[in-house]
Amino acid sequence: MKIFTIENSIDGILCALFVSFTEKIVPDKVQDFKSFQPRIDAVDIKITTDFARAERVKKALFNYGGDDIIYLMKICLMSCEENALTSAFNYGYLTLKLRKNVADRLSEKIVSDFSYTVQKVLHERHIVSGFLRFSESERGIMYARYSPDNDITQLLAPFFLKRLGHVPFIIHDVKRGKISISDGYSIKTDFTDLAPNFTPSANENRLQNLWRKYFNSVNIKQRPHLKQQDCYFPRRYRKYCFETWE
């Protein structure tokens, strides 16, 4: 069994593809070297990231796989799935091997796995953009905490930059210690262990109470359907949706 250990980034994957084609090695698995544990039955090949090589592979992928292939591979890397790196690698490998866009070949396991992983990340981005709850600080900055399954903070921030106009905001992924800060014009994303020092505005409590009241009033008690609520609004997403707290 051959395992490629790489840096967990799109450039890492592209370099792995370069090595795979030049050295004619097809790995069974691709893993992040940070979390890699050597196995007795496997040969691990460490691949260092080289931006010049990555650029060459990127060009080839654009040629054969279309404009959005790198974007889709980046999204795949945001997934929490254990095989996300392997899935992205295999998809790139198949594209380069067949020298055509393979997005339609959904009967191939490699393509369907990749497409499923990408869909899962994009689906979470979509639903979490609704479930995020901002609180206003006394300085007018909107702050939201959340803990998604996938690493989607970078996808969420541009959505809220467009939506909130010039209102500054902070999105904090508590699970990964990742934070996206916007001043209303641009976004910066970084890792942090510290929670921002947050003092709510005078109006914040009142609006939160009104929202709680609204949530209770709009429910039709004569037709309960908790199964549907659980299905569309999984409990793990309710951690920061205070209206659902008992």
Add this chain to the structure above:
Amino acid sequence: MLDERRLNILVDAAKYDVSCSSSGSKRQNTKNGIGNACFGGLCHSFTPDGRCISLLKILMSNDCCYDCAYCTSRRSNDVPRATATPEEICELTMGFYKRNYIEGLFLSSSIFKSPNHTMELLYETVRKLRKEYNFNGYIHLKGIPNADKLLIERTGFLVDRMSFNIELPSEKSLKLLAPQKDKNAIITPMKMLAQDKYFYAPTLRRKDFLPAGQTTQMIVGASPESDAHILKLTEFMYRTYKLKRVYYSTYTPTNFDTSLLPYEQAPLIREHRLYQADWLLRFYGFTADEITGTDGFLSTDYDPKCAWALKNPQLFPVEINTASPEMLLRIPGVGVKSAYRIMQARKHAKLDFSDLKRLRVVLKRAVHFITCKGKFLGGANERVVKNLLIGAELNQNAKQLSIFNNYDSAVFSAITGEL
């Protein structure tokens, strides 16, 4: 800002409006504005009744001068009354929107003083939101029948979606249960908005006038009309007024003072089946006549597509690798997405059942109606297929029994000794 008591009254009266979608509009944020619309819609929360909260659903006033028998806000009903001002609604909408609690506003009202006065208040609210607060989020406005034509038209330029509720599926029922409303007062503005949307398209950008189109809603189970009648009316409205959606609301008893209305809530499965049938009308190329049974009602045992397939066994099984797109859409268990995926995938290779599983086709239903490379894995005869399909449907609704569920009957049983 609106206080908790009035918010409670105005939301409680608005909750029976089932429309909650925020889809269909591509409105973008402006330079100094706030908000934009998400074309596919976005849900912000889900209540314990399983419905999504996307828009702030609120009435301007529940102080109604009409006396519709099915409505909680009817004049003769002894309930607390409240009215909000346009300013209060705007403040609340902006406060909620900034915190990402909602996708926009769904504004409706009882007939407060007169239809024109009510429509003026609604217009003033959306005008303030758009022009003074620079709000570019989604706005769905419930039109007021009998209001001035010009006022309705002007509102159409500000909101994303407008709807006039048809309320009941026939004129006879409308006259009986809502004597102050008449069919023409509802149909005429719908017709006008459909014409306006067409008329303004060549001169202005289409997205400026009702970008998300118009919808309507009818109550199911309050009057004796059959599903066939409801679906034919729906089909007619989709074709004639180019509606985006028709919503169905199961009648929930709120008025026990009249013998004109049933005392029990209509079964929720009827509403569910109507929505499934509605989907078939809009996206699957079915007609109302094909879907409904001979008695005029939809089957409660199977979904409408399964019921149609069972009525037409001569058309099945279908070979998945050669079937036309229209026929793929008619296979139970194959939706629009699955049909598209099958079409894409079969260009490159002949598909097998394992491939279909990978494409996420619902095989427990589809397997009885398809062949893959000539192989058939479905039920042996019609009776077996029917039983398996009912079983699949029941399994979806199955839940673990709890010893606390039938507490009352358990107590009764303990007292009487009767099992």
